[in-house]
Amino acid sequence: MYVLIYLSGFFTGLYVPKSCVMTGRKDDWMDWFIGHLVGDYLLQNNWMAVNKKKAGWQGHWACFTHCALWTLSVCLFAWWWNPVTVACVFFSHWILDRTRLVDLYVKVFRQIEALWLQIVIDNTIHLVLLWLIARFLA
16 A cells, blocks of 8 residues: 655655555554663663662763663664654653652552562553653654
């Protein structure tokens, strides 16, 4: 199936296979989801994971390094290069990973304080934020 490319209000007359069109696919969410998994689990090493919440320059550097790699992974898989989108992706991850927001969520909603639950809540919030970015910015 072919689609007609519409550019700046004019039809270009150029026909491109539908598989080449980056937006509007039903599985677009899979791109940023895989990027999240690669960035959070395959690219994050022990030093980043242990130090990213610590006070001082080492904590900031560990979190910055992790968030930069994670952002690169998400944006590569999703093919997001708009500077505002990239900044939102980075800072949404920085805020969750540098602060104790997940811990606060667990305490406020009186969840059990199990590590596995914190990991699930953390990932769920990351994915909701990515969904919002994909929906409204990307």
